[in-house]
Amino acid sequence: MASISGLGSSSSTFKPDKFTPKTPLSSLLARDSISIAFPNRSKFFERCCDRASIVPAQLVAREIPANLSNTNDGLPEKKKKGLEKDPRELWRRYLDWLYQHKELGLYLDVSRIGFTDEFVEEMEPKFQAALRAMKELDEGSIANPDEGRMVGHYWLRNPKLSPNSFLRLQIENTLEALCKFADDVVSGKIKPPTSPEGHFTQVLSVGIGGSALGPQFVAEALAPDNPPLKIRFIDNTDPAGIDHQIAQLGPELASTLVIVISKSGGTPETRNGLLEVQKAFREAGLDFAKQGVAITQENSLLDNTARIEGWLARFPMFDWVGGRTSVMSAVGLLSAALQGIDIKEILAGASLMDEANRTTMVRDNPAALLALSWYWASGGVGSKDMVVLPYKDSLLLFSRYLQQLVMESLGKEFDLDGNRVNQGLTVYGNKGSTDQHAYIQQLREGVHNFFVTFIEVLRDRPPGHDWELEPGVTCGDYLFGMLQGTRSALYANDRESITVTVQEVTSRSVGALIALYERAVGIYASLVNINAYHQPGVEAGKKAAGEVLALQKRVLAVLNEASCKEPIEPLTLNEVADRCHAPEDIEMIYKIIMHMAANDRALIAEGSCGSPRSIKVYIGECKVDEILFLLLALRAISISGSRDVWKDFPWICQQVTGTSSWAVLRYWSLIPSQPNVDFFRIIMGVIELNRRLRINLGIPAIRHCYALAKSSGRLGRYFLKAKGTDHHLITMLASSGKRVDDVMVNVRGNWEFGKGEDRPDPIPRRKGDPGNRLKKIFLSTDDVVLEEIKSALRYFGRSNVQKQGRAAHILLLYEPTYTTFSVADGIPIPSGDQHLSALLFPSFKSLRQIGLEDSDSGEDTEPVVEVIAEPTREVAEEAEEVDEAIRLAFEAAGLNQPSPSTSVRAEFSSGDIFYEFGRPTR
Numbered sequence: 001m002a003s004i005s006g007l008g009s010s011s012s013t014f015k016p017d018k019f020t021p022k023t024p025l026s027s028l029l030a031r032d033s034i035s036i037a038f039p040n041r042s043k044f045f046e047r048c049c050d051r052a053s054i055v056p057a058q059l060v061a062r063e064i065p066a067n068l069s070n071t072n073d074g075l076p077e078k079k080k081k082g083l084e085k086d087p088r089e090l091w092r093r094y095l096d097w098l099y100q101h102k103e104l105g106l107y108l109d110v111s112r113i114g115f116t117d118e119f120v121e122e123m124e125p126k127f128q129a130a131l132r133a134m135k136e137l138d139e140g141s142i143a144n145p146d147e148g149r150m151v152g153h154y155w156l157r158n159p160k161l162s163p164n165s166f167l168r169l170q171i172e173n174t175l176e177a178l179c180k181f182a183d184d185v186v187s188g189k190i191k192p193p194t195s196p197e198g199h200f201t202q203v204l205s206v207g208i209g210g211s212a213l214g215p216q217f218v219a220e221a222l223a224p225d226n227p228p229l230k231i232r233f234i235d236n237t238d239p240a241g242i243d244h245q246i247a248q249l250g251p252e253l254a255s256t257l258v259i260v261i262s263k264s265g266g267t268p269e270t271r272n273g274l275l276e277v278q279k280a281f282r283e284a285g286l287d288f289a290k291q292g293v294a295i296t297q298e299n300s301l302l303d304n305t306a307r308i309e310g311w312l313a314r315f316p317m318f319d320w321v322g323g324r325t326s327v328m329s330a331v332g333l334l335s336a337a338l339q340g341i342d343i344k345e346i347l348a349g350a351s352l353m354d355e356a357n358r359t360t361m362v363r364d365n366p367a368a369l370l371a372l373s374w375y376w377a378s379g380g381v382g383s384k385d386m387v388v389l390p391y392k393d394s395l396l397l398f399s400r401y402l403q404q405l406v407m408e409s410l411g412k413e414f415d416l417d418g419n420r421v422n423q424g425l426t427v428y429g430n431k432g433s434t435d436q437h438a439y440i441q442q443l444r445e446g447v448h449n450f451f452v453t454f455i456e457v458l459r460d461r462p463p464g465h466d467w468e469l470e471p472g473v474t475c476g477d478y479l480f481g482m483l484q485g486t487r488s489a490l491y492a493n494d495r496e497s498i499t500v501t502v503q504e505v506t507s508r509s510v511g512a513l514i515a516l517y518e519r520a521v522g523i524y525a526s527l528v529n530i531n532a533y534h535q536p537g538v539e540a541g542k543k544a545a546g547e548v549l550a551l552q553k554r555v556l557a558v559l560n561e562a563s564c565k566e567p568i569e570p571l572t573l574n575e576v577a578d579r580c581h582a583p584e585d586i587e588m589i590y591k592i593i594m595h596m597a598a599n600d601r602a603l604i605a606e607g608s609c610g611s612p613r614s615i616k617v618y619i620g621e622c623k624v625d626e627i628l629f630l631l632l633a634l635r636a637i638s639i640s641g642s643r644d645v646w647k648d649f650p651w652i653c654q655q656v657t658g659t660s661s662w663a664v665l666r667y668w669s670l671i672p673s674q675p676n677v678d679f680f681r682i683i684m685g686v687i688e689l690n691r692r693l694r695i696n697l698g699i700p701a702i703r704h705c706y707a708l709a710k711s712s713g714r715l716g717r718y719f720l721k722a723k724g725t726d727h728h729l730i731t732m733l734a735s736s737g738k739r740v741d742d743v744m745v746n747v748r749g750n751w752e753f754g755k756g757e758d759r760p761d762p763i764p765r766r767k768g769d770p771g772n773r774l775k776k777i778f779l780s781t782d783d784v785v786l787e788e789i790k791s792a793l794r795y796f797g798r799s800n801v802q803k804q805g806r807a808a809h810i811l812l813l814y815e816p817t818y819t820t821f822s823v824a825d826g827i828p829i830p831s832g833d834q835h836l837s838a839l840l841f842p843s844f845k846s847l848r849q850i851g852l853e854d855s856d857s858g859e860d861t862e863p864v865v866e867v868i869a870e871p872t873r874e875v876a877e878e879a880e881e882v883d884e885a886i887r888l889a890f891e892a893a894g895l896n897q898p899s900p901s902t903s904v905r906a907e908f909s910s911g912d913i914f915y916e917f918g919r920p921t922r
């Protein structure tokens with residue numbers, strides 16, 4: 001057994017080279033000095049096999065349910081033989097197929113996968129094609145055709161392989177910059193802002209999927225017991241989970257570096273995590289920007305936010321690195337470096353493994369061997385699941401990491417030729433030996449729908465720390481015994497397995513493991529002819545989630561309207577569904593209502609939850625004043641553009657929306673250029689849309705129709721008065737020195753004209769309806785909609801208010817929703833998922849269903865007022881700043897059109913706006 005003991009070291013006395021596949025095993029055995037007497041069946045084998053399991057594999061196969069049996073696994077019947085059980089032959093097979101990477105000290109044993117020589121031979125051409133495809137990918141081909149992208153995660157660990165020097169420099173410079181940043185943080189050169197003497201002590205990493213799993217795995221596997229900075233993760237939009245992480249940080253929030261990771265920069269869960277963390281910072285009186293780090297694609301929403309808000313640092317994610325293979329970019333490396341993990345060793349391990357995976361001899365190529373095993377075990381159609389069992393606590397998250405890497409890459413509906421193939425490979429697992437007390441029972445004896453991957457770590461403890469807890473046996477020996485025992489016992493019962501063995505869990509071996517599986521996934525994807533680098537299915541789920549939220553807004557609008565009647569009109573679920581024009585969505589509406597009712601959302605559901613038909617719902621709180629307040633706040637922003645107001649604005653919106661986020665109509669980006677009637681037209685249009693369509697676009701809880709009218713006096717005054725209260729507001733329209741028409745907001749519904757001394761005389765009676773201009777019937781394709789948005793944007797920046805109004809109205813049709821903004825230095829920054837189409841399509845269904853008729857010719861319609869103001873120098877300077885903010889907001893939204901300009905902005909002060917309310921106090 002001398003050769004076996006040598007397995008534990010990289011300078012192994014075991015010489016697998018001798019057993020290369022090129023040499024016939026029989027002749028090797030004949031001349032090799034190893035001479036071990038094999039009984040026909042080893043004692044150990046006997047022990048593992050109960051009587052039932054000794055039956056030939058063919059018989060076992062008959063017991064497998066038809067849909068899981070080998071006859072369904074995509075392999076022709078002739079290729080199947082039972083698993084080798086003769087110990088001598090098995091040993092030969094082991095030696096024959098064992099792969100060793102000497103420098104890495106990594107072994108791959110696929111002998112317990114039952115592929116035959118004929119199978120390997122038949123697969124050879126496919127493998128050669130797959131390996132060629134991988135070579136082309138390495139050289140910069142568009143390996144992700146759907147997205148027209150290169151796939152370059154392999155260049156990250158060997159930048160010299162990048163297809164051009166620009167990419168090489170990008171990689172090298174980023175690595176250098178992140179190393180320097182991490183060094184400066186760890187050494188205390190970069191300090192937490194509130195503690196000039198102190199150090200950052202914690203990292204809070206916000207991200208999801210590939211923007212979380214890699215950093216999590218690396219931290220769990222490699223972080224020292226006392227890292228320079230400890231790490232926590234927010235990887236979901238679960239409020240309780242987020243609260244828990246923030247609570248655990250406690251006062252250490254002040255010394256927490258928050259790393260926000262999102263390749264796209266617009267993933268909702270990550271956006272929510274960021275907003276929640278920013279709120280915690282505000283509440284603690286901390287300045288988030290000074291502790292925030294963004295890792296994202298250049299010019300993404302997150303990138304622009306971080307840039308404009310002046311976050312502490314920003315690192316790029318590259319277009320050609322996918323989320324699930326991004327762990328060796330700044331995504332995984334920055335947090336690793338901050339924890340004191342040797343990131344250069346991770347890269348070195350991966351690079352060495354990549355090199356091995358480039359060989360065109362399948363037997364010598366570990367990734368190809370894995371792909372071969374997967375193909376055989378799952379029939380090339382995913383008929384068996386991959387159970388990953390690392391026998392080492394620190395590798396616990398490897399199975400979770402692989403789950404995304406493998407399933408998001410291989411789980412595809414169509415192949416590259418457009419055939420429906422529904423490919424995939426299911427991955428699950430936890431860790432051994434813990435799982436022996438959970439699900440190994442089923443693996444051994446139950447449904448045979450899996451193969452296992454054991455991850456074995458030879459070194460139990462650092463040298464000099466081990467001890468024998470019973471004579472001749474250490475704790476680690478037990479772990480070893482459990483692994484080997486399980487492997488044998490499963491095999492004896494015809495359960496196939498792969499074993500990957502590493503010496504120790506080190507940066508190098510972790511890098512190698514990741515690289516091994518990344519490449520195996522790529523090769524396997526080529527074998528089954530699918531694109532491993534896109535994820536169209538996930539997008540569908542995201543879109544569906546957006547539709548649920550859009551439906552929730554409509555439900556709220558309907559309930560709000562009914563609940564503001566006197567007396568309140570509680571609605572049954574059927575009534576809510578009918579009024580939402582969504583009878584087919586009644587179950588979803590029920591769930592929405594139950595969720596809101598359970599969360600103190602002012603929504604009261606009477607009846608029994610278990611009996612949905614009995615439920616009647618209403619909203620217990622009206623928000624009339626808030627709407628009014630919002631209108632005024634928005635107007636204040638639009639016409640003053642003053643820094644003070646920017647600062648107040650989030651606060652105001654927070655009050656208005658009743659949510660913790662800062663909300664404002666997206667049209668805000670138009671508003672500074674439309675300080676007058678058109679601004680109100682926008683607001684009115686939104687309200688009108690809500691009223692007509694019974695949806696809730698933009699301003700939560702709107703339930704009244706406001707109409708816009710104008711008077712012809714010299715001074716314009718706005719009158720708004722809530723029925724049953726004495727409040728009424730008067731604001732002034734700026735006098736431009738030229739012609740200023742009186743403008744008035746005429747309020748219908750529960751509102752009436754203000755009466756009293758301040759009322760201008762005469763109050764116009766004619767009412768314009770901003771909704772009249774909404775005459776588009778929605779068309780059916782996304783492209784058409786986006787074209788319309790573009791054409792609307794062409795009207796921006798025109799000094800002719802009417803044209804701006806036209807733009808506003810076109811946009812109203814397509815993007816009638818609000819977004820979140822944060823404010824830095826008086827500049828509002830969009831901080832949500834702002835992509836036009838993402839915002840648009842949740843509402844699309846309902847708008848299209850209903851359509852909007854042309855009511856342009858309505859007699860009541862007033863022509864738009866034209867206000868041309870000559871800006872003072874001060875205003876002009878301010879206007880430039882605001883213009884820049886708007887331009888950036890547009891850029892962030894991915895709109896390359898000219899942004900609106902402030903050139904026609906009139907002067908106005910926020911003091912005027914809050915004439916009656918007084919300034920809000922925080």
Ligand SMILES: O=P(O)(O)OC[C@H]1O[C@](O)(CO)[C@@H](O)[C@@H]1O
Binds near residue numbers: 209210264266535539
């Ligand atoms: O890094 P992002 O763009 O926030 O995406 C996070 C994750 O979401 C996905 O796109 C799937 O939804 C993953 O591929 C990705 O890892």
